[in-house]
Amino acid sequence: MVAATPSPKSSGSIRRIVAASLVGTTIEWYDFFLYGSAAALVFNSLFFPSSDPLVGTLLAFLTYAVGFAARPLGGIVFGHYGDKIGRKKLLVLSLLMMGGATFAMGLLPTHASIGVWAPILLTVLRLVQGFALGGEWGGAVLLVSEHGGDERRGFWASWPQSGAPGGNLLATGVLALLAAVQSDEAFLAWGWRIPFLLSGILVMIGLWIRISVEESPVFLEAQRKSAEAAAQGAKEQPPVVEVFRRSWREVLLAIGTRFGENISYYILTAFLLVYVTVHLEMSKSDALNAVLIGSAVHFVTIPLWGALSDRLGRRPVTLIGAVGMAAWAFGFFALLDTKSFPVIVLAVTLGLLLHGAMYGPQAAFISELFDTKVRYSGASMGSQLASIIGGALAPLIAVELLKDYGSSVPISVYLCFASLVTAATVWVAKETRGRDLTKDGLDRSVPAPRAATVKDSVPLGR
Numbered sequence: 145m146v147a148a149t150p151s152p153k154s155s156g157s158i159r160r161i162v163a164a165s166l167v168g169t170t171i172e173w174y175d176f177f178l179y180g181s182a183a184a185l186v187f188n189s190l191f192f193p194s195s196d197p198l199v200g201t202l203l204a205f206l207t208y209a210v211g212f213a214a215r216p217l218g219g220i221v222f223g224h225y226g227d228k229i230g231r232k233k234l235l236v237l238s239l240l241m242m243g244g245a246t247f248a249m250g251l252l253p254t255h256a257s258i259g260v261w262a263p264i265l266l267t268v269l270r271l272v273q274g275f276a277l278g279g280e281w282g283g284a285v286l287l288v289s290e291h292g293g294d295e296r297r298g299f300w301a302s303w304p305q306s307g308a309p310g311g312n313l314l315a316t317g318v319l320a321l322l323a324a325v326q327s328d329e330a331f332l333a334w335g336w337r338i339p340f341l342l343s344g345i346l347v348m349i350g351l352w353i354r355i356s357v358e359e360s361p362v363f364l365e366a367q368r369k370s371a372e373a374a375a376q377g378a379k380e381q382p383p384v385v386e387v388f389r390r391s392w393r394e395v396l397l398a399i400g401t402r403f404g405e406n407i408s409y410y411i412l413t414a415f416l417l418v419y420v421t422v423h424l425e426m427s428k429s430d431a432l433n434a435v436l437i438g439s440a441v442h443f444v445t446i447p448l449w450g451a452l453s454d455r456l457g458r459r460p461v462t463l464i465g466a467v468g469m470a471a472w473a474f475g476f477f478a479l480l481d482t483k484s485f486p487v488i489v490l491a492v493t494l495g496l497l498l499h500g501a502m503y504g505p506q507a508a509f510i511s512e513l514f515d516t517k518v519r520y521s522g523a524s525m526g527s528q529l530a531s532i533i534g535g536a537l538a539p540l541i542a543v544e545l546l547k548d549y550g551s552s553v554p555i556s557v558y559l560c561f562a563s564l565v566t567a568a569t570v571w572v573a574k575e576t577r578g579r580d581l582t583k584d585g586l587d588r589s590v591p592a593p594r595a596a597t598v599k600d601s602v603p604l605g606r
Contacts, residue, residue: 157291157358158288158291158300160356160357161287161288161291161357161358162288162300162303162304163353164353164354164356164357165235165284165285165287165288165303165304165307165357166303166304166306166307166310167307167349167350167353167354168235168239168280168284168307168350168353168354169280169281169284169304169307169308169310169311170306170307170310170311170314171239171242171243171311171343171346171347171349171350172238172239172242172276172277172280172307172311172350173277173307173308173310173311173312173315174310174311174312174314174315174343174346175242175243175245175246175273175311175343176211176242176273176274176277176311177308177311177312177315177316177413177414178246178315178318178319178339178340178343179211179246179249179270179273181315181316181319181414181417181432182319182336182339182340183207183414185319185323185336185417185421185428186331186332186336187207187266189332190254190255190256190262190332190336191207191254191255191262191263191266192255192263193255193256206540207263207266207267207270209536209537209539209540210267210270210271210274211270211271211273211274211277211536212274212531212532212535212536213271213274213532213536214270214271214272214273214274214275214278215274215275215277215278215528215531215532216278216525216528216529216531216532217275217278218238218274218275218276218277218278218279218524218528219278219279219281219282219521219524219525219527219528219529220278220384220521220524220525221275221278221279222234222237222238222278222279222280222282222283222520222524223279223282223383223384223520223521223522223523223524223525224382224383224384224521226279226282226283226286226520226521226524227383227517227518227519227520227521228383230359230360230363230364230367231283231286231287231290231359231360231363231520232283232287232354232357232358232359232360234279234283234520235279235280235283235284235287235354236351236354236355237276237279238276238277238279238280238283239276239280239347239350239351239354240347240351241272241275241276242272242273242276242277242280242347243343243344243346243347243350244272244347245269245270245272245273245276246269246273246340246343247340247341247343247344247347248269249266249269249340250337250338250339250340250341250343251337251341252265252266252269278524278528279524281304281523281524281527281528282519282520282521282523282524282527283520283524284304284307285301285304285305285507285508285510285511285523286360286363286511286519286520286523287357287360288300288301288303288304288507289301289507289508289511289512289581290360290361290362290363290511290516290519290581291358291360291361291362294578294579294580294581295454295578296451296454297454297508297511297512298450298451298452298453298454298458298504298505298508298577299447299450299451299454300450301450301507301508301511302446302447302449302450302451302453302503302504302505302507302508303446303447303450304507305446305450305503305504305506305507306443306446306447308409308503309439309440309442309443309446309496310439310443312413312435312439313436313439313440313443315339316432316435316436316439317436318338318339318342319336319339319432320429320432320433320436322335322336322338322339323428323429323432324429328428362516362581362582363516365516365582366516366517370517383517383518383520383521383522384521384525386517386518386521387514387518387521387522387525390518391513391514391515391518391522394513394514394522394526395522395525395526395529396526397513397526397569397573398510398513398522398523398525398526398527398530399526399529399530399533400530400565400566400568400569400570401462401502401506401509401510401530401566401569401570401573402506402510402526402527402530402531402534402566403530403533403534403562403565403566403569404466404469404470404502404534404562404563404564404565404566404567405465405466405499405502405503405506405534405566406530406531406534406535406538407534407535407538407558407559407562407563408469408473408495408498408499408502408559408562408563409496409499409503409535410534410535410538410539411538411539411542411555411559412438412476412492412495412496412499413435413438413439413492414538414539415538415539415542415543415555416431416434416435416480416492417431417432417435418539418542418543418546419477419480419542419546419552420434420480420488423546424480424481424483426483430485430488433485433489434485434488434489434491434492435492437489437492437493438489438492438493438495438496439496441493441496441497442493442496442497442499442500445497445500445504446500446503446504447504448500448504449461449465449500449501449503449504449505450504450505450507450508452504452505453504453505453508453509453577454577457575457577458505458506458508458509458512458570458575458576458577459570459571459573459575461501461504461505462501462502462505462506462509462566462570463567463570463571464498464501465498465499465500465501465502465503466501466502466563466564466566466567466570467563467564467567468498468501469495469498469499469502469559469560469563470559470560470563470564470567471560472494472495472498473556473557473559473560473563474553474556474560475491476491476494476495476556476559477552477553477555477556479491480552481552502566508576508577509576510523510526510527511523511581512576512577512579512581513526513576516581516582519581534562538562541558542555542558545558
């Protein structure tokens with residue numbers, strides 16, 4: 145008897161799954177990005193007091209980087225169990241861990257109250273955040289990728305990607321509102337705690353939505369086949385071992401694909417707050433509002449880039465973003481240096497548009513690189529290893545370059561180089577668009593272009 149291949153979900157069902165992944169991912173990124181914004185604005189003085197503002201900021205960003213260091217470990221652990229017991233259960237756990245750590249940050253005493261224990265406790269909670277987020281990304285994009293059909297996977301899988309700017313939009317928006325209605329003294333004294341404590345409410349909402357979704361049919365079919373093979377005496381290696389044995393090239397491709405995207409995002413958002421407020425000596429509100437506006441545009445356009453990758457392929461769209469970012473690296477800081485708020489908004493928005501071209505197709509591309517039995521592990525490991533050498537170090541390197549040279553030119557060169565690494569990686573990669581995720585082994589051929597239909601032009605219904 146031949147088992148039926150799992151069929152794609154109906155449009156209504158896939159929308160519910162996309163909504164659940166998007167809401168949960170947005171909340172987790174809100175928690176993670178909230179730390180980055182606070183590190184740039186308040187943690188330097190509250191937890192790492194120093195006579196030099198850039199030194200205090202550098203120390204704050206070191207704990208920011210610690211969160212990234214924990215992400216690969218989270219990716220390995222969550223990936224292993226996600227490939228063994230399912231995507232949904234691990235996504236619920238990651239949301240609980242992230243929300244709990246963020247809420248606890250809002251209750252922490254500062255350096256003035258308990259001395260060195262303040263940054264130590266902050267670092268421990270940041271490790272928990274990073275561990276949880278390491279398992280979140282892979283599970284969220286796989287749940288959507290494996291529920292949807294092959295032809296529109298780029299579009300559907302790009303929605304959880306919008307959770308990153310969505311979370312940044314939410315975190316920056318709350319901080320911008322508080323900065324606007326409070327004095328600097330009140331914000332430093334207690335106002336900064338409010339966004340962290342709000343995480344408790346957001347996590348409850350996210351859990352209610354996430355628990356309602358169904359497990360991936362592609363995973364359930366793979367699990368059934370594994371059970372049958374085990375009953376016949378076959379032994380399987382742990383997913384992590386299988387990834388390193390059979391899919392190490394795909395892991396390297398995932399790392400290279402994410403390298404420039406990851407670095408550019410944290411320079412355009414987290415480091416920008418430092419550059420505008422410390423180097424250019426502009427107000428916190430100007431910096432936060434620029435990121436706020438840019439993130440709103442970013443949120444809306446990421447799915448458009450994902451949809452375009454369904455028509456043109458993952459590689460061409462990613463190359464548009466990577467090559468464009470390499471060139472924009474120099475124009476970006478030139479516009480910031482005008483100290484004109486509208487021009488700064490333009491610089492951030494155009495930068496995030498180019499970032500979206502790399503980020504939108506990424507979920508589908510990385511999901512399509514791996515077979516179902518190791519997909520959670522492979523996607524998580526590739527993604528989170530890139531976060532260590534990319535996003536974790538980006539603000540630190542940028543701050544150090546600014547401190548040493550007092551100029552944005554070395555930072556532009558760094559950003560340009562990172563973007564070209566991603567361009568080179570994607571250039572040598574094979575196209576994955578249209579892969580059947582129910583089958584093992586990547587079909588390396590490029591699918592024939594598909595004619596546009598009226599249905600395709602209405603992505604989310606009426």
